[in-house]
Amino acid sequence: MACRPPPLTWDSVGALRSFGNTDPTVVFHPSNIEQWTMSVCADRSMRWRQTTRSRLRALGRIVNPEGWPSPARKVGRQQIAQPYTTPEERVFRLAGRLPGGANRSLRMWIVCGSLGAGLRGPEIASIRTSDIENLGDGRLAVRVRGRPSRLVPIRKDYTDLARAAAGASATDRLVPPDSSDVVHTTARRLSPALSFRRARSTWLVAHLVAGTPLGPLRKISGPLALSTLDELLPFATDAVDEQTAALGGLGA
Numbered sequence: 001m002a003c004r005p006p007p008l009t010w011d012s013v014g015a016l017r018s019f020g021n022t023d024p025t026v027v028f029h030p031s032n033i034e035q036w037t038m039s040v041c042a043d044r045s046m047r048w049r050q051t052t053r054s055r056l057r058a059l060g061r062i063v064n065p066e067g068w069p070s071p072a073r074k075v076g077r078q079q080i081a082q083p084y085t086t087p088e089e090r091v092f093r094l095a096g097r098l099p100g101g102a103n104r105s106l107r108m109w110i111v112c113g114s115l116g117a118g119l120r121g122p123e124i125a126s127i128r129t130s131d132i133e134n135l136g137d138g139r140l141a142v143r144v145r146g147r148p149s150r151l152v153p154i155r156k157d158y159t160d161l162a163r164a165a166a167g168a169s170a171t172d173r174l175v176p177p178d179s180s181d182v183v184h185t186t187a188r189r190l191s192p193a194l195s196f197r198r199a200r201s202t203w204l205v206a207h208l209v210a211g212t213p214l215g216p217l218r219k220i221s222g223p224l225a226l227s228t229l230d231e232l233l234p235f236a237t238d239a240v241d242e243q244t245a246a247l248g249g250l251g252a
Contacts, residue, residue, distance in 0.1 A: 028060035029067045080231040081197035083205045089115055093161060095190045103186060108165035109174040110187050114196050116158025117142050118203030118221060121196050125175045125183045129166040152220045155206060201232060208236035211248065
């Protein structure tokens with residue numbers, strides 16, 4: 001049979017000894033309750049102190065409501081970034097290939113790594129030309145190192161851009177190692193400016209539309225919340241017409 005904690009006592013004599021005051025605004029202040037249950041009554045069992053503290057807190061909110069802070073408002077989660085449209089993607093591929101400037105290889109790789117492989121800024125910066133691997137049938141993938149590492153296939157429309165970026169790079173580093181912010185700075189200077197959050201949403205929606213199974217998608221995407229996919233699903237649904245949807249359901 002479970003042992004019940006001893007009855008709660010909180011008399012004026014005990015309060016006077018502990019705090020020198022019997023005023024409820026003093027006795028039932030959150031910090032005083034914490035001190036009394038956790039320090040003054042340190043000889044009591046942990047269960048007794050936890051139960052007593054919980055009851056005193058509940059009572060304190062009644063007899064001394066002004067002394068207790070209002071519940072903290074939940075921050076909530078950031079809204080999903082809207083994916084780019086197909087015409088917008090074409091503009092970015094063109095912007096990456098524009099001649100001129102010493103960072104053409106970098107521009108091409110930033111467009112390819114974000115929209116073509118769904119990589120985040122730090123991941124884009126870490127890739128070397130040797131990390132771009134051949135998957136066969138003319139398709140490429142990029143090896144993202146870390147714990148765990150993953151092999152991410154590059155979207156078909158970005159394959160040529162990946163080859164061009166690697167071929168135009170003067171060294172094995174696609175991103176210069178001497179500037180930690182060069183990836184984001186270059187992305188902002190593209191015309192139009194490129195958002196990595198929107199690019200990742202675009203990449204995820206492309207895989208949802210293509211019917212990539214959730215298991216492989218989770219493997220190649222890295223950290224991915226189901227709530228993210230849930231919010232992006234309407235964009236994928238809008239991109240599929242009725243006939244395509246019906247044919248896609250013939251596997252059942």
